Amino acid sequence: MVLDINRRRILEDPSLVSIEAACHKYAYELAVLGEIAMARQLMALFYLAPPTTDDGVAGRSLDLVWHATGKWPEGCPEQYQDPSFLGNLQSRATTDWPPSIKPEDRTYDAYGLDALLELIERYHEKPLYGIHRREECHALAKALDISAKLAGEGTQRDSLEWMKVKLEVNEQAGGAADSISDSSLFDMVKDSADFPKTVRDQMTYDILRLVADRFSHLQDGQEYADLKIFIEHLVGAAYALPLFADGGLRFVLDLDKDTVHTKARFVLYALRERMQHGRPSPNAYAATPMRYLLNVCNDNSMSSGCDQYWGDDIELTGRIPTLFKEPADKATLSALEKRLGTALPTDFKQFLQVSNGFGLNATDDKCEFGIYNGAFPTEALYAAEDIKWVDTASTFPLDMLEIPRDLLDSVMPMMNGKKPTMNGRPLSEPREVLPLLHRVLEIGKADCDSLWLVPPKVVNKAKDVYFEIMEYANKTGRKSMQRAMEAFAGSKEDFGEMEWVLVRCLGSADCKTFAYSSLRTYLERLAVESGRNLC
Numbered sequence: 001m002v003l004d005i006n007r008r009r010i011l012e013d014p015s016l017v018s019i020e021a022a023c024h025k026y027a028y029e030l031a032v033l034g035e036i037a038m039a040r041q042l043m044a045l046f047y048l049a050p051p052t053t054d055d056g057v058a059g060r061s062l063d064l065v066w067h068a069t070g071k072w073p074e075g076c077p078e079q080y081q082d083p084s085f086l087g088n089l090q091s092r093a094t095t096d097w098p099p100s101i102k103p104e105d106r107t108y109d110a111y112g113l114d115a116l117l118e119l120i121e122r123y124h125e126k127p128l129y130g131i132h133r134r135e136e137c138h139a140l141a142k143a144l145d146i147s148a149k150l151a152g153e154g155t156q157r158d159s160l161e162w163m164k165v166k167l168e169v170n171e172q173a174g175g176a177a178d179s180i181s182d183s184s185l186f187d188m189v190k191d192s193a194d195f196p197k198t199v200r201d202q203m204t205y206d207i208l209r210l211v212a213d214r215f216s217h218l219q220d221g222q223e224y225a226d227l228k229i230f231i232e233h234l235v236g237a238a239y240a241l242p243l244f245a246d247g248g249l250r251f252v253l254d255l256d257k258d259t260v261h262t263k264a265r266f267v268l269y270a271l272r273e274r275m276q277h278g279r280p281s282p283n284a285y286a287a288t289p290m291r292y293l294l295n296v297c298n299d300n301s302m303s304s305g306c307d308q309y310w311g312d313d314i315e316l317t318g319r320i321p322t323l324f325k326e327p328a329d330k331a332t333l334s335a336l337e338k339r340l341g342t343a344l345p346t347d348f349k350q351f352l353q354v355s356n357g358f359g360l361n362a363t364d365d366k367c368e369f370g371i372y373n374g375a376f377p378t379e380a381l382y383a384a385e386d387i388k389w390v391d392t393a394s395t396f397p398l399d400m401l402e403i404p405r406d407l408l409d410s411v412m413p414m415m416n417g418k419k420p421t422m423n424g425r426p427l428s429e430p431r432e433v434l435p436l437l438h439r440v441l442e443i444g445k446a447d448c449d450s451l452w453l454v455p456p457k458v459v460n461k462a463k464d465v466y467f468e469i470m471e472y473a474n475k476t477g478r479k480s481m482q483r484a485m486e487a488f489a490g491s492k493e494d495f496g497e498m499e500w501v502l503v504r505c506l507g508s509a510d511c512k513t514f515a516y517s518s519l520r521t522y523l524e525r526l527a528v529e530s531g532r533n534l535c
Contacts, residue, residue: 005263007270011281012528014521016052016487017402019274026267028231031065033255034247038264040066040073042271047075049275050476052402052484060089061236068241093236098138108146110155116143120210133223137230140214144207145237151200152239194257196246205252208243212252279486285524290350293523294358298323300530328356328384336384340441342455345500347520348443357383359444379444379451379504390442390452392505397434398454398462400501400515401484403469404477411472435461437503437513448507453519456499463496489517 005026013019023046030039043062063080066072072081079085097106098119105115116139123136186202189195199205211234218227234240234249243249250260274280285293301323328336333349351358359380435458444451470481482492489495494517502516516522 005267005270007266008281010270010274012283013274014280014487014525015402016275016483019271020046020049020051023271023275025228026271027062028228028235030264030267031062032231032234032244033250033253033260033264034245034257035260035264036065036069036245038261038268040069040071041268043073044075045268045271045275047073047077049483050404050480052404052480052487061093061232063089064093064238065235065241068238069245090238093238096138096236097142098135100135101139108149110150113143113146113150116146124210134226134229137214137218137226138233140207140211141230141233141237141240144204144211144234144243145239147201147204147207148198148237148243149239151204194247194251196243196248196251198242198246199248204243208248208252212249215249216253279490283524283528285527290347290520291354293520293527294324294351294354296527297358297523297530300527323359324355325357325383327354328352332356332384336387340387340389342441345453345518347518348453348500351381351519351523352384357381357386379446379449381444381451382442387441387443389439390450391439392437392452396437396505396511396513398437398458398501398503398515399434399513400462400488401466401481402487403484404480407473407477407480408469410474410477411469433465435465437505440503443519450505450507451522452503452505454501454503454515459498459501462501463498467496488515 010019010022023042027039027042030036030042039062060080063086066076067081067086094108095106098116100119101112101115105112119139120136120143123132123139186205190199190205199208214230215227218224218230234244247257250257285296333344333352336352337344357380437452437454437458440452440454440458442450443453466481466485470478473481485492485495489498498517500518502519502522504514504516504522506512506514516525
């Protein structure tokens with residue numbers, strides 16, 4: 001959440017996709033906490049960068065906020081400001097109801113509100129997970145929206161379903177569960193100086209308190225995916241927007257206005273600093289010796305108190321004392337390079353000279369899975385004798401850079417001498433021009449997941465494709481390409497000089513690959529992440 005922002009984590013995050021997603025995430029949170037101007041500036045950062053991801057990755061509910069306030073983020077595409085687009089967006093928000101609500105009850109009036117309150121009351125009696133929790137969040141957002149509408153029209157009324165919800169709200173506040181006091185909490189707080197005046201009636205206030213309760217529950221439980229969906233529903237509640245803008249949710253959450261504003265500025269400045277360049281700030285391990293880096297990973301593993309991260313085999317083996325192996329000597333490295341028929345990258349040889357393998361291998365004490373740095377399992381790194389060339393039969397390209405889809409769509413027809421199809425889409429896909437991961441050096445494996453070093457011949461072909469995309473791109477596209485190269489390798493020049501690349505292949509059903517500029521970069525990333533996730 002925005003109140004828990006970590007500036008260093010933002011500045012060190014190597015993924016521009018992650019940073020741009022953070023702009024969306026924090027903009028949504030700030031909008032419902034009353035910091036709409038700050039939310040607008042965050043989205044301006046995204047649009048003006050320029051982005052390396054398509055804007056479609058985010059929901060478009062914030063467009064309704066900008067439309068209602070009459071102020072749009074700088075750089076926001078004109079297509080999102082078009083009245084017909086906004087009309088369709090508002091129509092979808094209005095007609096989007098929780099699936100459990102019957103079609104005949106989906107009305108923006110007291111009857112529709114009763115149906116939502118009945119669903120909320122039913123869900124409130126039991127612990128919720130997954131789809132049921134998301135449906136309750138959807139119902140809360142929709143109920144708040146309708147209640148705010150009815151209150152604004154002066155047509156709000158008490159109902160049996162609301163009385164049930166009111167009992168629950170009072171009980172949560174420490175009141176009696178079997179009676180409703182004439183002197184309600186609403187009556188006690190509505191005349192306070194900082195009470196949001198857009199909360200006009202007790203029903204809206206009580207629903208807002210239920211929203212705040214679920215908001216806090218999801219945040220405290222670190223259920224961030226569901227919290228994100230919940231906030232998107234809240235932002236899409238057009239009638240409740242004045243309530244959010246007035247600080248209604250912030251008030252009920254008992255958050256200090258000045259503290260939220262200060263944190264909002266902190267988020268804005270951190271993301272602005274990170275997005276000015278594609279290159280992340282050096283992490284704490286960037287200039288450390290290889291032995292120190294491995295020591296961090298090893299110590300984080302040994303410090304982890306979570307046995308589940310050591311796999312099912314802990315009952316057989318117990319915790320091992322160290323992930324280190326005996327170092328490889330120069331003769332071992334020479335023999336390895338001769339056997340493989342290639343000169344290995346310097347950082348990989350440095351690793352082997354510190355520890356000839358690292359982690360738990362499949363042959364170690366009956367362990368079936370490689371366990372790496374304690375806070376999360378990953379592939380053990382092989383010793384020299386186990387490193388080998390493998391033919392992967394992979395259909396996946398060496399995809400290193402995060403590039404907007406529309407940029408690829410615009411340049412690929414030119415790169416291939418082809419014309420777009422009748423519907424305006426290009427005939428070729430990235431995988432048709434990027435080299436495939438066929439023959440690679442396997443340096444680690446666990447179950448279906450593998451660590452590969454991709455040789456210079458393949459890396460150079462991929463670099464040629466990316467530089468060709470950059471050549472054909474317009475000014476904005478070239479800037480996006482440069483930022484992507486900086487994020488991956490540190491600079492455009494460093495990207496051009498890369499020889500070997502490390503790829504982690506997760507061989508599950510969808511088989512995803514993640515590329516790193518070197519083994520060293522991969523180890524630094526794991527050291528940072530393992531330190532954050534210690535139990």
